[in-house]
Amino acid sequence: MRKEFFIIGAGLFILSLLAHFLFKTSLLIAIFIFILLIIGIFNSLQHKHAILRNFPVLGYFRYAFEEIAPEIQQYFIERTTDGKPFSRNERSLAYQRAKNLSSTTPFGTQLDINTSSYEGLKHSIFPAHVNEELPRIIIGGPDCSQPYSASLLNISAMSFGSLSVNAIMALNKGAQKGNFYHNTGEGGLTAYHLQGGDICWQIGTGYFGCRNDEGNFDAEKFKEKANLPSVKLIEIKLSQGAKPGHGGVLPASKNTEEIAKIRGVKPHIAILSPPCHTAFNSPKGLVEFIAQLRKLANGKPIGFKLCIGQTNEFEAICQEMIDQNCFPDFITVDGAEGGTGAAPLEFADGVGMPLEPALIFVNKTLIRLNIREKVRIICSGKIISGHAILKAIALGADLCNSARGFMFSLGCIQALRCNTNNCPVGVATQDKMLIKGLSVSDKFERVYHFHKNTLYAANELLAAAGKTSYEDVDVSIFMRGDEFTHLSDLYFPDNLSNVTKH
Numbered sequence: 267m268r269k270e271f272f273i274i275g276a277g278l279f280i281l282s283l284l285a286h287f288l289f290k291t292s293l294l295i296a297i298f299i300f301i302l303l304i305i306g307i308f309n310s311l312q313h314k315h316a317i318l319r320n321f322p323v324l325g326y327f328r329y330a331f332e333e334i335a336p337e338i339q340q341y342f343i344e345r346t347t348d349g350k351p352f353s354r355n356e357r358s359l360a361y362q363r364a365k366n367l368s369s370t371t372p373f374g375t376q377l378d379i380n381t382s383s384y385e386g387l388k389h390s391i392f393p394a395h396v397n398e399e400l401p402r403i404i405i406g407g408p409d410c411s412q413p414y415s416a417s418l419l420n421i422s423a424m425s426f427g428s429l430s431v432n433a434i435m436a437l438n439k440g441a442q443k444g445n446f447y448h449n450t451g452e453g454g455l456t457a458y459h460l461q462g463g464d465i466c467w468q469i470g471t472g473y474f475g476c477r478n479d480e481g482n483f484d485a486e487k488f489k490e491k492a493n494l495p496s497v498k499l500i501e502i503k504l505s506q507g508a509k510p511g512h513g514g515v516l517p518a519s520k521n522t523e524e525i526a527k528i529r530g531v532k533p534h535i536a537i538l539s540p541p542c543h544t545a546f547n548s549p550k551g552l553v554e555f556i557a558q559l560r561k562l563a564n565g566k567p568i569g570f571k572l573c574i575g576q577t578n579e580f581e582a583i584c585q586e587m588i589d590q591n592c593f594p595d596f597i598t599v600d601g602a603e604g605g606t607g608a609a610p611l612e613f614a615d616g617v618g619m620p621l622e623p624a625l626i627f628v629n630k631t632l633i634r635l636n637i638r639e640k641v642r643i644i645c646s647g648k649i650i651s652g653h654a655i656l657k658a659i660a661l662g663a664d665l666c667n668s669a670r671g672f673m674f675s676l677g678c679i680q681a682l683r684c685n686t687n688n689c690p691v692g693v694a695t696q697d698k699m700l701i702k703g704l705s706v707s708d709k710f711e712r713v714y715h716f717h718k719n720t721l722y723a724a725n726e727l728l729a730a731a732g733k734t735s736y737e738d739v740d741v742s743i744f745m746r747g748d749e750f751t752h753l754s755d756l757y758f759p760d761n762l763s764n765v766t767k768h
């Protein structure tokens with residue numbers, strides 16, 4: 267192709283020059299072709315990009331199309347029921363609820379519900395009255411002296427760094443208005459988180475905000491922040507579903523001077539938190555660390571977040587809690603389908619247990635060891651609707667967190683650019699120009715409405731099942747498509763019947 271390019275290019279250049287001199291056509295055409303020829307010569311001599319070496323100018327089209335492939339996919343190809351990780355219908359639901367618009371759907375379901383994967387609620391012939399009050403639940407086990415009354419739905423961990431300053435402020439103000447908590451993520455607790463909303467302060471392996479010069483845990487710094495009135499809960503991050511076994515990743519382009527200062531690291535370089543903690547390296551150490559944090563935080567609820575991998579390790583942690591008679595106030599179970607700002611594809615696509623089996627396993631293990639009453643189970647993993655909340659509760663959760671649901675409420679369009687600093691709506695970027703587009707005063711209202719309307723939808727479903735309390739929810743109120751499509755006479759397999767909380 268190179269040979270053809272230069273022959274045709276040179277020919278066109280000569281023709282355009284002749285046309286200029288003979289017929290007085292514009293010289294610009296000849297200049298344009300000359301520039302293309304120079305670019306072509308440069309590309310055919312470089313060794314980095316084979317496509318440009320072989321197709322010196324046409325090769326650029328490949329890069330251009332690759333760049334806009336997500337937009338082409340979303341605007342022209344995607345149907346309402348597909349689109350990944352969230353379908354257009356799911357995203358629209360979150361937008362409508364955030365804007366406090368009617369979230370009804372016309373004409374009937376677009377899903378093929380005659381399939382084995384259908385999961386429907388078994389409604390009651392005698393529905394209950396819908397509770398107008400949004401549900402709450404107390405977090406605080408036997409060793410906790412400052413229990414916290416939490417909403418059933420809260421903002422999952424997302425750091426300042428991963429998200430923009432305006433996004434963090436809008437989330438926190440929304441949390442304040444709606445009386446639910448906002449998890450800081452592992453990037454540390456900053457002034458932008460202190461807008462009045464309740465805080466769950468997350469401590470990751472980088473100990474940002476409570477680290478010493480060597481990057482290890484600093485008890486004094488922790489104590490200072492943990493005792494701020496806004497901090498209601500403290501979460502030790504062991505792992506997250508999108509990249510379990512891998513530490514946090516802050517791309518260099520998002521590591522600004524301000525963020526680097528907050529985290530105590532160098533700016534403009536990629537920040538990779540280590541995959542494991544330095545404060546402990548065993549179940550025994552973890553449980554001792556929980557006790558240490560609880561003491562430093564004057565009895566505030568302490569928990570840990572993890573994605574389940576090797577189940578025997580989780581069992582060992584539970585056994586250690588019993589041996590030390592020290593229990594976390596909550597355990598956050600994150601499904602492998604969870605989101606992230608940036609993760610290696612191998613980790614995002616192929617490590618960790620999805621939420622459903624993980625939740626069943628954690629709930630079942632705590633029941634088997636007779637410690638379920640001491641620990642609250644929080645869960646996260648694509649929980650953006652009332653149906654998802656009810657299903658999570660049925661499988662053993664006490665309350666839920668949502669990360670990407672709240673991102674949608676801030677205006678996230680699923681552009682899939684969180685790892686590039688080019689988020690077009692100013693949610694997951696540190697680009698000042700893009701951040702300006704996100705108005706805190708408008709978006710915090712949307713955060714508030716998304717929370718309220720989603721929980722109200724859960725209340726409506728609860729009532730449709732004939733229940734008045736989330737305490738009464740278990741898997742018996744759900745049906746699966748494979749039960750009737752395959753004419754199975756079993757309503758839920760036996761191995762799930764002992765999963766229920768009571």
Ligand SMILES: Cc1cc2nc3c(=O)[nH]c(=O)nc-3n(C[C@H](O)[C@H](O)[C@H](O)COP(=O)(O)O)c2cc1C
Nearest residue numbers: 422423424451452604605606607647648668669670
């Ligand atoms: C942009 C972004 C940043 C995140 N940062 C963190 C973090 O700092 N710490 C953490 O434990 N999880 C983090 N997560 C994971 C979420 O807290 C949550 O566990 C996961 O996305 C599942 O919830 P979702 O399906 O509602 O998004 C992040 C997720 C996203 C999308």
